[in-house]
Amino acid sequence: MWQPFEYAPKNKIIFGKNSLARLGEITEQFTVKRVAIVTDQGIIDTGHVEKAAYYLTQKNITTYTFSDFAQNPTTENVTAGVDFAKEHQIELIIGLGGGSSMDCAKGVNFLLTNGGEMQDYWGYGKAKQKMLPMIGIPTTTGTGSEAQSYALISDSKTHRKMACGDPKASFRVAILDPSLTVTQPTSVMKATGIDAISHAIESAVTKRRNALSASFSLYAWKLLNANFESMLFSPENEEANMGMQMGACYSGMAIENSMLGATHACANPLTKNYGITHGHAIALMLPHVIRYNADHAQDIYEDLCRISGIVIASCAGKALARRIEKIVAATELPTTLSAYGITADAINNLAVEANEEWTAQFNPRIVKYNDFVSLYNKAL
Template sequence: SCGGTMHDYWGVGKATKEMLPMIAVPTTSGTGSETQSFALISDSDTHVKMACGDPKAACRVAVLDPLLTVSQPPGVTALTGMDAITHALETFVCKKSTPISECYSLEAWQRLTSGFPGVLSEPDNIACRSEMQLGACFAGMAIEASMLGGAHALANPITAYLGTPHGQAVGMMMPHIVRFNSIAVGDRYARLMRMVDPLNPPSSDPSGALFALLQGLLRESGLCTSLRQLAGWPTSDHDEKTFILKMAELAAKQWTGAFNPRPLSVSDFVDLYLAAL
């Protein structure tokens, strides 16, 4: 609508005129982009994700029909579901979280954690599909009102260098960023775990319980839990060490990492990748 290249719109409010109206009809339950005014475009040379946001880019209408998500292949259901769950988690604890965004994050978390196991075991379960679609939508609204965090910064280099689907990459790294963040936002993770099982909340190590929950969802989804399980991962110790440093340096350049509740350095990213081996 406005001409030029995507680089011209990197940032916020760069659209020069009104854009064509959009109506979103999601067929997956993942990004929640139907409620957002941002597009994330990867630079083909640097692999840095450019966040291009403008209110003019928001959809005018979003139609959520869970029947349209039933035909997803199981792998797509798993990948998009894990992505939505990480959105709910990261928006709840990020530096830009607000009382308003927290309402969206918590509603998303409640619906996603109850609906995800159901769509994995019963793909035709419309009630669970509805929970997932609404949960992903609320998580998208939470992103629009706040931001993401370290798991997305860790995931982007994995996708850029290995071609790993985003849901796999971010889902795999989310448990490890939970452990890293626990000293800063452990009380928030405890609140999330109380929502999962109000009658038997973890008392001693809620962050560890959340770590285990996320790892369990990955396994239940048939997704990888270790970097070494990914296609294209280096096979020699030397190549692996070099590759991890390369990924850590790119992760440190990702804009989402700046909003993580605990500061992240290149060495922190290295340690997090090592933890995920």
């Protein structure tokens, strides 16, 4: 059955090796002279920021670098970024790095242009004023934040992740330069790669999926499944990096049109309460959620299996879950909650929080408190 939907592309995507060199000419088109690069210290150390600043300087654009934020950007980090942007009279913001850099850039833009607190924008479409133009440049493979209008910001007091979205918060331009991803540490490659894979699989089956989001999800999964292990074992493999970067971007485009599901609802409380890296938390929960959804998403799981050459013995969901377990095994990440010191006593509280997560409502199979208890117990 065809589901009605609306699709309005919000950004221009530029893909290609060494496409970062176009940053100056692209930024110049916005007729700005003062630009903030929001990035982290690790990206500064690679030399990517210096190179980006050089291309901007060639067009007589002055750059200022803001890097005072955490792996999961907080409301305090965003406030500091707003003060920085005001001090330097910033006219355009560049998010250069992983999802943290791009999320922080969006968060700063929300408050700089619309005022208030980050909590005011929790949800979607709450920005009333125009926002500054932004350019997203991912260096990981990756969250797909460059293709989304959402910023994930953690409340500094409660540590809960808030998804703050608005059409105006989209990057006007996303520059996908696969040569930038070669420098990502293996630990980052594992976490962000698993995250991208979960984006493709979850967005494919949500209640909000539509014909267009499905095409993004399926092709994203095809690229990610084919290239993740190649990139993991041969980090300098250009073809694998290109495939992963495009797969992550397609996953982001799918999320923008479809949202996520129970895996992310399970993962966020693990990050909040135990500091487990988001991608690691996803790796723990994704196979169990796929099996939970199997009977309610069988046709789509069959499509995902077929497009990636996975043999279906009896149940497509089980076959897909086994493939994810093989991918996680290749990363050597822990596969149980107990490996992180989480005991059965913690599961009830985790389930309460997972049940309150926004993405839970989009899961193809209804998932409530008792179901989350079961999912966490399977991961124990």
